[in-house]
Every structure is written in structure tokens, then in C-alpha cells.
Amino acid sequence: MKKGFLSFFLFTAFALALCPSCKDDETAEWKNVAFSVASNLAPENGTIPYEGSTVVFTVTTDGKWTYAIDQSKTDWFTHPTVDGMTLAILIPENTVSRERSGVVRFISVSDPTLVEEFTITQEPGPVPPEAPKADLLDVVFHADGTAEDVSPLKNEVLSYPGTALTCYYHDVYKRIVTNYTHTPGQGSRKDSYYRVDYYTNETFKQGLDDGHTLEVVLRSNRNDGTKEYKPFSAHEAGGTGFLICKEGQGGHPACITFLPNVSTTGKSTWRWAQSDVTPEPGRYYHVVGVWDKTAEKAYIYVDGQLKGTADAPGELIHAKDGARWFALGGDSAVGSMGNAWNGEVVLARVFDDALTGDQIALLYQDAAFAGQTPVEFALSNLTYLTRCEIGAGYTYTVYGNGFAAGDKVKFTSSANVTAAFTADAAFTEASGDNTLQSLAVTLPAGIPAGTGRYFMALVRNGSQYPLGTVEFTVCDNPSVSMPRIIAHRGQHQDGVENSTENSIAALTNAQKLGIHGAEFDVWITADDVPVINHNTTVAGSDLRIEESAYAQIRDLTLANGEKLPTLDAYLEQGAKDASMKLICEIKTHSSAASNTRAVNAVVAAVKAKSMETRVDYIAFDYEVCKQLRAAMPAAGVQYLGGDKAPAEVAADKLSGIDYQYSTVLSKKPEWVTEAHAGGIEVNAWTVNSTADMMACIALGVDYITTDNPATLKKLLETPFVTAPK
Structure with missing residues (x-):
């Protein structure tokens, strides 16, 4: 028996309860009473099994009594029940794999110095089985678009970024996942995938050879059953991996398939383990493929369930030389990637062993997406600024097709994925000449100031689809600078007819379009006449311009029927529109002497027409640029070569x-930032796709040279960031 003081219990977190026989106030002086407590514990301070049991205490006393339990530490003591002189406590099953203990104290109310204390200790629960760890490959994607292998082998994961590959943070899987928008089954892809070479790693190769398991979590965005397309595979004339097979393959639907190449003869033999699970667009699937060499079987599991089996006796036949690598986002091929994937890849793993059904169930338990509501997204033509200044209350607009009323946009910080916000989006349907829908999002107050990169995801009916990433610079007075447009060799396409590059007609079209400038190319003839043409020869003739007298080439015609223009004729047309710049590229001739002849002839022609402030210059030859800077100090002179850092160009006093x-x-x-810091400008050429135009706008270039000036003009007139009204 341990003695203590009642005051001790009054200052603890113990819950006190009087037994039913002791509800009357105790006002008498303390007196000697008999007080003892026994239990069914053996020994009295004993250990009970992890399965749980009921502990019963019996109090013997001729006075009143109570008990105390520290509920803050022993909330697993459930349903304490007093019945006369007994206290019963139900001890539930211990579901954690560690021992736990709790204390019960019994106190005589008649004499509070009388205390009995019991410690109840419960055995630890059994250690739950753990899912197996991938020992050959375990790919984890990162916020910057790179990936790494966290398996013991630490294989190098090469990334090939591109417009068909995006990544974002997934709220359910709590990791960065990748999304691929290739045309399903497309071949000869040079970008938008990941690659893991394995064949020179003997441990990896042998791990595959003696039986192996592949695991992937995937989502297919679309599937018409006409093409094989693959999320994670190393197939070309051999190998192993996953695919969605074509409709009717082996009498099966277009379904999730595990396909190792295993042969008893040394010749390629595909072993089709088909699941008959046709992927529902927008639904996530946990997929495991097993080649059990000992059992001579291949198995396909989907969401923890065995869905297909194939006989697979023999040895693994690897892919052909040059294709012995795993592709994520498609299939390995020699020199490229094939059978391109359209959908998401959440994780991709390779195990040395042929896993059992119980082990695969544990893998699925870790990767299950319970309660998902699949949504089929069909987004296309996404157009948005990937980098911009913005402020709270400003509207940021994403354009594209496939949006719907009620869509929202979620922004998640790539630096801290717990920092995220979801914003309602004002949906506008395409109309008139505008073929794109739009979602306009107003940024909330409280978005952190400074520069941060965010994943953007479209949210619809609880499902998400990645839109891409944006870098916001949040400030009080944001500004968006737009580049000026230069028509590459004039406007010879993009909404015009009867024109060809470097023609007077192309220059006239550019003037009508109302843009900043038109670029053109100049060669010098053997008798010092500057003419307008891109190549060393005029189409349809073998005569090299710089080796020919003007009389020999003057009657040569362009594709639109014009005669080969001279610089004088070009300047004459250019003089008709004082608002537009002429951007003269002096081509690199066969000798420095010819380059100098060209510079002198061009400068003389421009000065003769008093157009010194109307013509800027570009050249691939750096010495030509220096000569032009010396001859025309008021004109813009930019270097085309791409091999010199901005600081060197600025030091030589070129303008950009x-x-x-x-x-x-x-x-x-x-280099864009460095150029601006050095006081020079940046022009980007030749930028023809909308995606590249948007990227250049986001970079903050000063000029964009394009073959599609009308498209770029329309794009620049589109509101991407707008101030609050």
C-alpha cells in the first residue's frame, strides 16, 4: 500500500470518481479504517495481451473510497465501471507496435492517506506488414521537372523537357506527378519524356533476368483503341513494360497490359498478360506486372486484384541495342521515344523479385485513391503567360479550349506545396474570331510578395488537371511589357497571298499590318549592287550573287513573279511608311573583303535616301556588326551569332x-536579364508557334522576329494580366 495526500490528486489531471456507495459528504474526522485493493492481474502489476481484456479491481474497506485515472495519458482505458466494491476497466486491442502503460490509483475517502496504485502494461501490437521497397528503380519527380531514382541503385534519370510534359503537385498522392499530352502512340519523339538506362548496370540487368515486378500508377486522358501507347516500358524487339493494347489484340479490348518478352528459343516472344480493364479517362489505376521465372508465368494486377495471366517460360529477351532503357511517358526506341503516352504517371518502380499477391495488396494499400470521381478533361491550345508581374486583385487569364463554366484554378507553390489557394474563374466562351475560351482568375489578397513559382491545376468536380506552371512576381505596381513585332523577311504568309519572302510585296504587307518592323537580307553583287535575297543564289538559278554582276541576275524572278529586288527599290517602298523600321541583315559573304563591300554599299544607299534613323542592322559576322556600329552610330546594331554573352556585346557598344x-x-x-542589366536590347528569332511566342513574352524580350506577324499581333492584343477596376 502506498500512502499519499489528497492534495496531490487535486493538482493533477486525474479524473476522480466516487464509488456509488460513497456519495455522502465525508465530514467526520479521519479515523483508522481497513483499506485494500486486489485485481485479476497476475502479478498485480502485470502485463495484459495486446488483444485486450477486462481488468477487475476489488476494494475491501469499511469506509468510503474513490479512484483516479490520468485520462490525458491513458485515454485507451475505456468504460471504467463501478459495481459496488469493484471497478472494471475494458482494455481494447493495442493497434500500435509499442508497449503502453497506465496507472490506476485507489484512495480511501475516509482516510485519504491510504492509497493503492496499480500499473497496467499492455503488450505491443503486432508490427503490421510493410509494402516491399523497390530495389532496382523507384522514380520520384521534382517540382523543377527533373526526376531521381531513390532506390538503392540510384540510377540516373534523364529528363527531356518539352511542351507535351508538365508536372504538378497532387493533393491525394502527396507528391509531384507528371502529365503527358502526346498524341497517343506517337513515335519518334525527341522530348517530353524521361529515360533510365539500365543495361550496363549488371545488378539491374540480372534483377530483370531472374524474374521481376514493375509497378506504375497511371491515369489515361484518352484512348480510342487504335494505337498502342505506353506509360512505362522498355520495349523494342524485346524487353518488358506496360501498355494500353489496341482494341482486339488477342481477342481482348483495349486494356491495361503487362508485356514481357520471354523465350525458350532465344527468339522474340511476347507474353501478353492482359487485364481486360479498359482505362476510363480521368481515373487513376494502380498497376503491377509480375514475371515469375520459376512459375513460368506473367501476371497483371490492377488495383490490387489479379486480372490476367500468361504463360511465360524461358529467358528474358531484352530490347535491341540502343533501346535498352526504360521510358516514362512512352517506350524506349533507338534515338528517340515511341508509343507516346497521353495521361499521367504518378510513380514508376522496378523490383528484383517476383512479388506475391499479398505483397502487391500492400503496394495497392499505399497507393489507393479511394472515392475518386473520374473526370475526362479534353484541354487543348493552352495559352498563358508563364512569367509576369502581378498584384492582389489583379486578374490573370488562361486561354484554351475544353474549359467549362464552374471550373476553378488551383495555384500551389512549387517551393512549399502546403502554400496553395484555389480561385473561382470567370469563364468566357469562344466567339467570333476568337476561337479560344478563357478562364479569368482574380488573385486574392495575402498572396506572398516577391517572386514565386506556382503549379496551376484546373479543378472540376473534385478532380484536377495540370495547366502548367507560372512564375508570379507579386508587387504593388506590376507592369507587363510586350515585345515589338518584326516580320521575318516581310509578311509573306500568315493571312496573305501572292507574296514571297524578301519581296516588295512582303514588305508592303508588313506595312499594312502596322507592326514595328520588317526584316530583310542583303547580298552584294560582284559589281557592288546590293540586292535582297536570303540564299547565296536566287531560286531557279545556280548563279552565286556575290560572284555575279548585277546584269546577270537582274531579270531573275521570285516565286510571286517579282524581279529580284535591289536595296534601292526596297528602301523606296520602306520610305512610304515612316512608322515602320527596316531591319537589314547583311549576309555573311565568302570573304571579309566582300563583307566590307556589302557594309559600305548598304550604308551609302541608306544615307543617300536620308533613312539613317529608319534602318537598323543585324549580322552573324561580328566584325560586320562592329563596322556598322562605327558607320551608323545612331542606328540599332544587333548580333545574331548566339555565341557571345550579353556583357561582351554591350562592351563593344552594340545595341543588342x-x-x-x-x-x-x-x-x-x-541572358535576357543580363542584357537588360547591361543596357542592351534582346530580339528573339524565328518564333512561329504560339507557345514559343508566349515563352518569349514571358522572358521579357524586346522584339520577336516571326514568320507569323499577324498571329503575334493578335496574341499581343489579348489581355493576360489586367488591373482591378
Whole structure:
């Protein structure tokens, strides 16, 4: 028996309860009473099994008594029940894999110095079985679009970014997932996928050879059953992986399939383990493929259930040389990616062993998406600024097709995925010449100031679909600068007829369009006459311009019937519109002497027409740029080569860089910022797709040179960020 003081219990978190026989007030002086407590614990401070039991205490006393339980620490003591001189406590099953203990104290009310204390200890619950860990490959995607293998092998995961690949944070799977918008089954893809080479890793190769398991969580966006398309595979004349087979393959529907190539003869033999589960667009599936070499079987599991079996005796036949790598977003191929995927890949794993059904059930338990409501999204032509300044209350608009009234847009910080907000979107249907729908989102108050990158996801009926990423610079006075348009070799397409590049007609079209400038190319003839043409020869002739007298080529005609224009004729037409710049590219001739002849002839012609402020210059030859800067100090001179950092160009007093977007500026976007910091301008060429135009706008370039100036003009007139009214 342990003695204590009643005051101790009054200052603890213990719950006190009087037994039914002790409800009368105790006013008498303390007196000697008999007091003892026994229990069915053996020993009295004993351990009970993890399954649980009822512990019964019997109090013997000629006075009154009560008990105390620390409910803050022993809330698993349930339903304490007093019946006369007994207290029964129900101990439930211990569902955690650690021991737990609790204390019950009995106190004599007649003499509070009399205390009995019992410690109840319960055995730990059994350790729940864990899902197996992928030991050959376990791909995890990152917010920046890269990926890594977190398996023990740490294989390198190569990323090939592109417009058909986006990633975003998934609220249910609590991880970054990837979405692919390839045409299903498309071949010869050079971008928008991931690659893991395995064949030179002997551990990986042997792990596949002696039986293996593949796991993927996928969502198919669309499927018409006419093409094989693959989320995760290493197939080309052999190998292993998953696909959605074509309708009717082996008498089966277009369904989720595991396809290892296993042969007893050394010749390619496909083993079709087909699930007969046709993927519902918008629904997530947990898929596991097993090749059990010992059992000579291939199995396909979907959402934890065995759905198909195929005989698979023999040895694994790997894909052909050059294709022995796993593709995520398609299938391995020599020099490219094939059988392109359209949908999401949440995770992709490879196990050394042939897993059992129980192990696969555990994998599914970890990856199940309970209660999902599949939504088929059919979005296309997405157009939005990927980088912009913005402020609270400003409206950010996304354009595209496939939106619907009631759609919302969720923004999740790529740096902190717990920082997210979902905004209602004002939906506008396409009308008139505008073929795109729009969703206009008003940014809420409280969005963090500064620059941050956000995943954008369309939210509809509880499902999400990635729109892409945007970099917001949140500030008090945001501004959006738009580039000026330069028609590449004039406007010779994009809504005009009877025109050809570098023609007077193309220049006239550009003037009518009302844009900043028209670019044209200049060669010098052997007798110093500058003419307008892109190539060294005029189409339909073998005569090299710089080696020919003007009289030899003057009657050559362009595709639209015009005679080969001279610089004088071009300047004469250019002078008719004082608002438009002429951007003269002096072509790189066969010698420095010819380059200098061209510079001198062009400068003389421009000065003769008093158009020094109307003509700017570009060239691939850096010395030509320097000569032009010296000869025309008031004109803009930009370098085309793409091999010099902005600081070097600025140091030589040129006015800017004019670099190809696809090969230079898209790879070194920081050069735009560096150029502006150095006080020079940036032109991007030749930017023809809407996606590339939007990317250049987001980069903040000053000019865009394009073959589609009318398209770009319409795009620049579209409101992407608007201030609150």
C-alpha cells in the first residue's frame, strides 16, 4: 500500500470518481479504517495481451473510497465501471507496435492517506506488414521537372523537357506527378519524356533476368483503341513494360497490359498478360506486372486484384541495342521515344523479385485513391503567360479550349506545396474570331510578395488537371511589357497571298499590318549592287550573287513573279511608311573583303535616301556588326551569332543581341536579364508557334522576329494580366 495526500490528486489531471456507495459528504474526522485493493492481474502489476481484456479491481474497506485515472495519458482505458466494491476497466486491442502503460490509483475517502496504485502494461501490437521497397528503380519527380531514382541503385534519370510534359503537385498522392499530352502512340519523339538506362548496370540487368515486378500508377486522358501507347516500358524487339493494347489484340479490348518478352528459343516472344480493364479517362489505376521465372508465368494486377495471366517460360529477351532503357511517358526506341503516352504517371518502380499477391495488396494499400470521381478533361491550345508581374486583385487569364463554366484554378507553390489557394474563374466562351475560351482568375489578397513559382491545376468536380506552371512576381505596381513585332523577311504568309519572302510585296504587307518592323537580307553583287535575297543564289538559278554582276541576275524572278529586288527599290517602298523600321541583315559573304563591300554599299544607299534613323542592322559576322556600329552610330546594331554573352556585346557598344529562341534563349533565359542589366536590347528569332511566342513574352524580350506577324499581333492584343477596376 502506498500512502499519499489528497492534495496531490487535486493538482493533477486525474479524473476522480466516487464509488456509488460513497456519495455522502465525508465530514467526520479521519479515523483508522481497513483499506485494500486486489485485481485479476497476475502479478498485480502485470502485463495484459495486446488483444485486450477486462481488468477487475476489488476494494475491501469499511469506509468510503474513490479512484483516479490520468485520462490525458491513458485515454485507451475505456468504460471504467463501478459495481459496488469493484471497478472494471475494458482494455481494447493495442493497434500500435509499442508497449503502453497506465496507472490506476485507489484512495480511501475516509482516510485519504491510504492509497493503492496499480500499473497496467499492455503488450505491443503486432508490427503490421510493410509494402516491399523497390530495389532496382523507384522514380520520384521534382517540382523543377527533373526526376531521381531513390532506390538503392540510384540510377540516373534523364529528363527531356518539352511542351507535351508538365508536372504538378497532387493533393491525394502527396507528391509531384507528371502529365503527358502526346498524341497517343506517337513515335519518334525527341522530348517530353524521361529515360533510365539500365543495361550496363549488371545488378539491374540480372534483377530483370531472374524474374521481376514493375509497378506504375497511371491515369489515361484518352484512348480510342487504335494505337498502342505506353506509360512505362522498355520495349523494342524485346524487353518488358506496360501498355494500353489496341482494341482486339488477342481477342481482348483495349486494356491495361503487362508485356514481357520471354523465350525458350532465344527468339522474340511476347507474353501478353492482359487485364481486360479498359482505362476510363480521368481515373487513376494502380498497376503491377509480375514475371515469375520459376512459375513460368506473367501476371497483371490492377488495383490490387489479379486480372490476367500468361504463360511465360524461358529467358528474358531484352530490347535491341540502343533501346535498352526504360521510358516514362512512352517506350524506349533507338534515338528517340515511341508509343507516346497521353495521361499521367504518378510513380514508376522496378523490383528484383517476383512479388506475391499479398505483397502487391500492400503496394495497392499505399497507393489507393479511394472515392475518386473520374473526370475526362479534353484541354487543348493552352495559352498563358508563364512569367509576369502581378498584384492582389489583379486578374490573370488562361486561354484554351475544353474549359467549362464552374471550373476553378488551383495555384500551389512549387517551393512549399502546403502554400496553395484555389480561385473561382470567370469563364468566357469562344466567339467570333476568337476561337479560344478563357478562364479569368482574380488573385486574392495575402498572396506572398516577391517572386514565386506556382503549379496551376484546373479543378472540376473534385478532380484536377495540370495547366502548367507560372512564375508570379507579386508587387504593388506590376507592369507587363510586350515585345515589338518584326516580320521575318516581310509578311509573306500568315493571312496573305501572292507574296514571297524578301519581296516588295512582303514588305508592303508588313506595312499594312502596322507592326514595328520588317526584316530583310542583303547580298552584294560582284559589281557592288546590293540586292535582297536570303540564299547565296536566287531560286531557279545556280548563279552565286556575290560572284555575279548585277546584269546577270537582274531579270531573275521570285516565286510571286517579282524581279529580284535591289536595296534601292526596297528602301523606296520602306520610305512610304515612316512608322515602320527596316531591319537589314547583311549576309555573311565568302570573304571579309566582300563583307566590307556589302557594309559600305548598304550604308551609302541608306544615307543617300536620308533613312539613317529608319534602318537598323543585324549580322552573324561580328566584325560586320562592329563596322556598322562605327558607320551608323545612331542606328540599332544587333548580333545574331548566339555565341557571345550579353556583357561582351554591350562592351563593344552594340545595341543588342538577336538570338535564336529555340537553340539559345530557351537554353539561356538568364541572358535576357543580363542584357537588360547591361543596357542592351534582346530580339528573339524565328518564333512561329504560339507557345514559343508566349515563352518569349514571358522572358521579357524586346522584339520577336516571326514568320507569323499577324498571329503575334493578335496574341499581343489579348489581355493576360489586367488591373482591378
